[in-house]
Amino acid sequence: MEFFKYTRPFNFMGKSKFAAVISIVLILASYALLATKGLNYGVDFAGGTIVQVKYDTTAPIDEMRKKLEGNEVFANASITEFGSPDEVVIRLKTTTGSVTTDIGDLTREALKGTGNYEVRRVDIVGPKVGNELREKGIMAMLLAIAGILIYVAFRFEWRFAVASIFALIHDVSIALGAVSLSGIDVNLDVLAALLTLLGYSLNDTIIVFDRIREGIETSKKTVLAEIINESVTRTLARTTLTSLTTFFVVLTLFLFGGEIIHPFAFTLLVGIIVGTYSSIFVASPVLMWFGFSVQNYHEKLAQKAKREAEKNRMREQFESGVM
Known part of the structure; x- marks a missing residue:
């Protein structure tokens, strides 16, 4: 059509x-x-930690920053909205040094008193x-x-x-x-x-x-x-x-x-x-x-057709027993 x-x-x-x-x-x-x-570069390529937090109401980003500033684990962390005002992402350029440390639990502890929320996602990628x-x-x-x-x-x-x-x-x-x-x-x-x-x-x-x-x-x-x-x-x-x-x-x-x-x-x-x-x-x-060159391309096509015709002629002679 x-x-x-x-x-x-x-x-x-x-x-x-x-x-x-x-x-x-x-x-x-x-x-x-x-x-x-x-x-x-995001966490996938630079390494670090992403924590996604969802609140019942609008996320108190300023209050969250004050709470996290007092915790050295969240030093230089960035907090941004994630699609809607009630959902935020906390990005850390580093990872926790111990495999026994749950960054989700640390986040819950650090954000106590900021409202009703849930930690929905935690992504951790090492720098290596x-x-x-x-x-x-x-x-x-x-x-x-x-x-x-x-x-x-x-x-x-x-x-x-x-x-x-x-x-x-x-x-x-x-x-x-x-x-x-x-x-x-x-x-x-x-x-x-x-x-x-x-x-x-x-x-x-x-x-x-x-x-x-x-x-x-x-x-x-x-x-x-x-x-x-x-x-x-x-x-x-x-x-x-x-x-x-x-x-x-x-x-x-x-x-x-x-x-x-x-x-x-x-x-x-x-x-x-x-x-x-x-x-x-x-x-x-x-x-x-x-x-x-269009002309050179036509010449190549002509030579290719000539070679194919010669192969077919020789095949026909071989099949008919005439060589």
């Missing part, structure tokens, strides 16, 4: 230089944020485990990118593979810049969102590349920019509908999914926008910038 009809191709590649300037500015801004502000999780998370992303590079190079051609990697680096860089700017905690949920972004962006790019390859093989045109414009225009309806559907689902999670899923949904929201953009205005122009 086609919701968008077109009578002529849109000149996407005519806007590629302007799009490149926007991408470069966003990437440089993201790297500047990462270099200056950095990422706010946090470092290990961070290293393995980075390794998972690098392995995913390497696997994608091999897959696209095998399925298409090395220039297509380079173009897809450019698009993925573009998407992850801008997503990380947005995460740094927002100041959300970088934890395993954010890592999961980044890995999901890699798959989502690659899927969009592969569909565009498939249509470009089809256009190269069937079109009588020899100018790559014209073929890309026509191919991307043909995928525009699919790309728009898929992206909007995914965007509204993730937006619903972001708005109504609660504080726990907020970092995951925010990262994906940014990723969906930049991933859709990069499939058209980053991956496709890179093919031109790396000198992909």
